[in-house]
Amino acid sequence: MAKNKKLDIWKLMSIFVLVIYGLFLIYPLFMLLRQAIIGPDGFTFEYFMKFFSKQYYFETVFNSFKVSIAATLITLVIGVPLAYFYNMYELKGKTFLQVLIILCSMSAPFIGAYAWIQLLGRSGIVSQFIYSLFNFRLPSIYGFNGILLVLSLQLFPLVFLLVSGALKNIDNSLLEASKNMGCSGAKRFFTVTIPLCMPTILAATLLVFMRAFADFGTPLLIGEGYKTFPVTIYQAYLGEVGTDHSFGAAISVIAIVITALIFFAQRYANSKFQFTMNALHPVERKAIHGVKNVLVHLYCYIVVLVAFTPQLFVIYTSFQNTSGKLFVPGFSLDSYREAFDKVPNAIPNTFIIGIIALIFVIFLAIIIAYLVVRRSNRMNRAIDTLSMVPYIIPGSVVGIALVISFNKGPIVLTGTAVIMIIALIIRRIPYTIRSSVATLQQIPMSIEEAAISLGSSKMEAFFKVTVPMMKNGILSGAVLSWVTIITELSTAIILYNTKTITLTMSVYSYVSRGSYGIAAAFATILTVTTIISLFIFMKVTGSKEISL
Amino acid sequence: MDVNIRINHAVKRYGDNTIITDLSLDIREGEFFTLLGPSGCGKTTLLRMIAGFNSIEGGDFYFNENRINDVEPSKRNIGMVFQNYAIFPNLTVEKNVAFGLKNRKLEKNIIEEQTTKFLELMQIDEYRDRMPDRLSGGQQQRVALARALAITPDVLLMDEPLSNLDAKLRVEMRSVIKEIQNRIGITTVYVTHDQEEAMAVSDRIAIMNFGDIQHVGTPKDIYQRPANLFVSTFIGRTNVVEGELKNIDGKIMLVLPGGFVIDVPTLKEEERKERKVICSIRPEEFILEADATEGLKATVDQFIFLGLNTHYYVHFENGEKAEIIQESTIDNVINKGSEVYLRINTKKINVFKEDGSENLVTGVKNDYEDYKNGVSVGE
Numbered sequence: 001m002a003k004n005k006k007l008d009i010w011k012l013m014s015i016f017v018l019v020i021y022g023l024f025l026i027y028p029l030f031m032l033l034r035q036a037i038i039g040p041d042g043f044t045f046e047y048f049m050k051f052f053s054k055q056y057y058f059e060t061v062f063n064s065f066k067v068s069i070a071a072t073l074i075t076l077v078i079g080v081p082l083a084y085f086y087n088m089y090e091l092k093g094k095t096f097l098q099v100l101i102i103l104c105s106m107s108a109p110f111i112g113a114y115a116w117i118q119l120l121g122r123s124g125i126v127s128q129f130i131y132s133l134f135n136f137r138l139p140s141i142y143g144f145n146g147i148l149l150v151l152s153l154q155l156f157p158l159v160f161l162l163v164s165g166a167l168k169n170i171d172n173s174l175l176e177a178s179k180n181m182g183c184s185g186a187k188r189f190f191t192v193t194i195p196l197c198m199p200t201i202l203a204a205t206l207l208v209f210m211r212a213f214a215d216f217g218t219p220l221l222i223g224e225g226y227k228t229f230p231v232t233i234y235q236a237y238l239g240e241v242g243t244d245h246s247f248g249a250a251i252s253v254i255a256i257v258i259t260a261l262i263f264f265a266q267r268y269a270n271s272k273f274q275f276t277m278n279a280l281h282p283v284e285r286k287a288i289h290g291v292k293n294v295l296v297h298l299y300c301y302i303v304v305l306v307a308f309t310p311q312l313f314v315i316y317t318s319f320q321n322t323s324g325k326l327f328v329p330g331f332s333l334d335s336y337r338e339a340f341d342k343v344p345n346a347i348p349n350t351f352i353i354g355i356i357a358l359i360f361v362i363f364l365a366i367i368i369a370y371l372v373v374r375r376s377n378r379m380n381r382a383i384d385t386l387s388m389v390p391y392i393i394p395g396s397v398v399g400i401a402l403v404i405s406f407n408k409g410p411i412v413l414t415g416t417a418v419i420m421i422i423a424l425i426i427r428r429i430p431y432t433i434r435s436s437v438a439t440l441q442q443i444p445m446s447i448e449e450a451a452i453s454l455g456s457s458k459m460e461a462f463f464k465v466t467v468p469m470m471k472n473g474i475l476s477g478a479v480l481s482w483v484t485i486i487t488e489l490s491t492a493i494i495l496y497n498t499k500t501i502t503l504t505m506s507v508y509s510y511v512s513r514g515s516y517g518i519a520a521a522f523a524t525i526l527t528v529t530t531i532i533s534l535f536i537f538m539k540v541t542g543s544k545e546i547s548l
Numbered sequence: 549m550d551v552n553i554r555i556n557h558a559v560k561r562y563g564d565n566t567i568i569t570d571l572s573l574d575i576r577e578g579e580f581f582t583l584l585g586p587s588g589c590g591k592t593t594l595l596r597m598i599a600g601f602n603s604i605e606g607g608d609f610y611f612n613e614n615r616i617n618d619v620e621p622s623k624r625n626i627g628m629v630f631q632n633y634a635i636f637p638n639l640t641v642e643k644n645v646a647f648g649l650k651n652r653k654l655e656k657n658i659i660e661e662q663t664t665k666f667l668e669l670m671q672i673d674e675y676r677d678r679m680p681d682r683l684s685g686g687q688q689q690r691v692a693l694a695r696a697l698a699i700t701p702d703v704l705l706m707d708e709p710l711s712n713l714d715a716k717l718r719v720e721m722r723s724v725i726k727e728i729q730n731r732i733g734i735t736t737v738y739v740t741h742d743q744e745e746a747m748a749v750s751d752r753i754a755i756m757n758f759g760d761i762q763h764v765g766t767p768k769d770i771y772q773r774p775a776n777l778f779v780s781t782f783i784g785r786t787n788v789v790e791g792e793l794k795n796i797d798g799k800i801m802l803v804l805p806g807g808f809v810i811d812v813p814t815l816k817e818e819e820r821k822e823r824k825v826i827c828s829i830r831p832e833e834f835i836l837e838a839d840a841t842e843g844l845k846a847t848v849d850q851f852i853f854l855g856l857n858t859h860y861y862v863h864f865e866n867g868e869k870a871e872i873i874q875e876s877t878i879d880n881v882i883n884k885g886s887e888v889y890l891r892i893n894t895k896k897i898n899v900f901k902e903d904g905s906e907n908l909v910t911g912v913k914n915d916y917e918d919y920k921n922g923v924s925v926g927e
Contacts, residue, residue: 449601450634450692452621454648454699468638 009459013367014379020364021386024422028401029256035249035404047250057232057251061258064229067144067219068212071151075208078152078303079159080201084189085296086160087167090287092297097304099534104307105157106530108487108504110217111523112150114511115310116141117222118317146222151212153307158211159204166200167193172281198273206266210259214394217489217508229255230490233396238494249404252397259392311527318520325514335517339525343506346522350502350529353417354485357424361432361481362474364425366467369436374445391430395490398427403494417500423491428484432477439473440466472541479537483530503529550577551611551702551735553598556922559606560593560759567593568759571607572919576752578733580726584746585756586782591739592707594756598737599705600624611702622651627696627734629706633688635680641691642667642676648699666694669728686717693725697732704729704736710745722749743783747771754916755779764915772896775914777904780828787834787870789827791899793820802827802899805866808844810894814909824902831873835891836860838882843889846870848882862888 036047051057082101086094119126120141127138139145170193178184178192194201216230223231233255237248288296321330339346368387371380390398402423406413413419443466451461467474489504496505503526510519553575560568567590575581583591596602598609600621609616616624636644645666649659667673670690680688689709696704709725710718726749729736740746746753747767755762755770755778763775774780781788792803793815800820801809804827834844846862849869853876860872860882872890882888899908 444630444632444634446630446632446634447636449599449621450628450630450695451636451647452601453599453624453626453628453705454695455622455651457620457622460651465636469636 010371010375014371014375014383017364017368017371017383018379021383024426025386025389028405031405032249032252032397032401035246036253039246047247050247051251051254060227060229060232063226064213067147067151067228068209070148071155071212072205072209074148074152075156075159076201076205079156079204080163082156082300082303083160083163083167084193085300087164088283088286089296090285091300097300100304100308101157101160102534103311103527103530104154104304105161106483106487107311107527108217108489108507109150109154109215110221110489110511111314111507112154112310113146113218113221114516114519115313116146116150118516119309119313142222142224143226147219147226147228150218150222151215155208155211156307158207162200162204162207163197166197168282170196170283172283175283199270202266202270202273206263209262210392213259214490216396221511230394230396233394233400237400245404248400252400255394255397259394263392314520314523315527317516318524320517322517325516327517335521339506339518339521342518343501345499346501346503346506347525349500350486353420353424353500353502354482357421357428357485358478358482360421360425361429362478365429365432365436365477366470366474368433369440370462372437373440387433388430390427395427395488396494398423399491399494415497420492420495420500423495424485424488427488427491428481431480431484432474435473435477436470439470443469475537475541479533482533486529487526552577553703553735553737554610555607557607558594558597558604558609560590560597560602561605571759571761573754573761573764574919575735575737578735580729580736580738580749580751582738582740582746582750582753583756584740584743584753587741589756590759591756595705595707595737595739599626599628625699625702627699627701627704629692629696629704629709631708631711633692635688635691637680640676641672641678641680641683644680644691645695645698647695652699662698666698670694685713686721689713689721693728697728701734704734706736706738708739708741710740718745725749752915755782761916764919765913769913773907773909773912774828774898775907775912777826777828777900780898784830785871786828786830789829789868789870791825791827793823793825795822804844805864805868806845810892812894812897812899812909814895814911815899816908816910819908825908826900826902826904828898828900829892830896831859831871833893833896834872835893836872836874836882836888838888840889840891843891846888846890848884848886848888850884851882
């Protein structure tokens, strides 16, 4: 019996995807490790020793853990009740709230940091105002407090979005049943609702922790003396005083080990909470009255408005007149004019690099989703795992690994837009893969088989029937990939040059030079781009909500 | 287009796990052929091998003279109806039905003509512009059937097409399917686990269990003369009663529990020897009369009046339980707790070897014996 041995098109696709990951993920990580353990005189642990022997370096790990854990807890404390109120009760202006929450999560964290510095910093508007009124100095915004404030307000929307998704999957009858058995109110929230959302809460915890741990724009701007781990990586690699690439590589390896450990710890915790939910009758929002109503509204609006303040402030200052680096009274479009003048290629770069990356992300994600869901074998499961690896590696590490691998040797890409695009694809594809996989799992195989039995080839069946059905799932991941692509800082800061500078990089470089007017103009353009992207997404998919 | 499907020594393996070891079949031109069996028996696997969605690890599959083992599913010219209908949710009813025709790059007016013809045949042309999510289950089923038939396939394959419908629609749709199949005369392979459904639609049925075929025959043959004990218990209801063949005064008689002796006239001559046997007595093959004084002694536990028939649940002296169906009578005097003597319609009952593997009475028609032994009946 002749077995069908010929290479079918999907097997070729598997190999193609594996080669891509091999070249742009495994090879760079390997080179990173090599750089960390091979010194001028061969194999050495010198760079690792340097890290562990100096309190200064070692402390940054503790600092990072401290601030990340604190930020994660605060986001849970803020985000879970917000999600609960939002999904259980009838709120006034809930679409407006949701849009603001999404926007909060979608700006680059360092923009929040610099806005808060201007509001609450040493010469911040709010701190000055309070001082002049009460002769009272607000506690310092720099260091631990500031990082915590910025990260919490930046990251709680992730908890909100994920937990909202879980709450929508809770069947109303579960809540009714518990009420029927005498469990209601706060007791029900803690004994029924929270445990039902536990897998999602754990997922959110991991996501927030990883983001907080890897973020370095925020501590760089607002941390001052409070050094975190990613800042050390960045400074070892690009710092103004004495860069040491091998040391940078060694710290990067340590970073990967730490995040991997956390990832597996979360996996283990998650395996204790394995169950599936599918709401036949989703919970309907209830109207509430009286004091409770007022308090719930107050809570939601205060949280969201405080979180959105930095962006409002940035938009406001982008229209302010400036004199040198100072804001002066009066409004104009001068900052925009200057921004366009000084970095004319920021907008085109952002879109060209972003759109090319997005096209590859969508194309690869569809293929990977198909391979993972429909062709589960060892090779494709390996692809699945590989594709999630960048999810747990800090962006600056990805950037450093790519530079080490492609600044000399057979393929030289450093300094080109190509390497930035590759970094973005590798880093931002997991969102689109996850959403595509989830959607494809919902689509029965028989739909494709029906198309094949009606004369379509396998490829036609997939692209003509299944992909259109996956459209909304693909897009919901793609919009996240897109927004994170255009707001990407951590790899870009290592890989960019003046030719490939993007909007986010422009914001960053003008913030660090103290030209807040121009930075605000760039940041506003970024925010508007994000809003338009979300708007287009909602129009195309007809969905009113974004889920993670 | 009359196509017969021949399968010689089919083998299906998943890894080291062999699902089908050696299976042969011959499905006749224009026949409505049903694969019937409990879940996990391999019936859907076999259907999907015919369709080309499952690989074939051994044996040969033929549509007439053409070996189809290596033919792409899209080139086999099959119409397939799936359990969940697999209607394209993003296309209208009309576009769903036209989908296969468009793949054949037919002329536009032919596509439209053919589409309309089948929409009308399935009585769904009023919904042609609707999206599938606005159709009921029965209507979706009609779309699926229209779509499968519109490409004028050589064979029609149906994988539990009615299992998602409610009981009433199921009965309605099975007569629709049967009628359409009759009218078009297309060779049809139908998979179901519902034996009543199989009896209602099929010309012939193959009873499957553990990846092997137990019996191939008409519904009547299978019901009345099942090839083995599994078939008799799977098709229709039956009471399994242990018995013994004994030589009584020079004649082989069947001794039932409690010592009740009957003569089974249909026993094969060559099997008439003393041995333990197992009997399958269907509920209607008992004769229950209140005034009978000899027979198989039983006590009535419960009776249920269902109009045409009355069902009695009884237990024998050895504790075994049985179900009896009798035509309802006006004067019913058999109450709960009554002791009764059951007589048996000896022409109808089936007697199997002690291990249930073979029927010992005459009249068993099992076409699978021929297929197994390589005699091709269809030609």
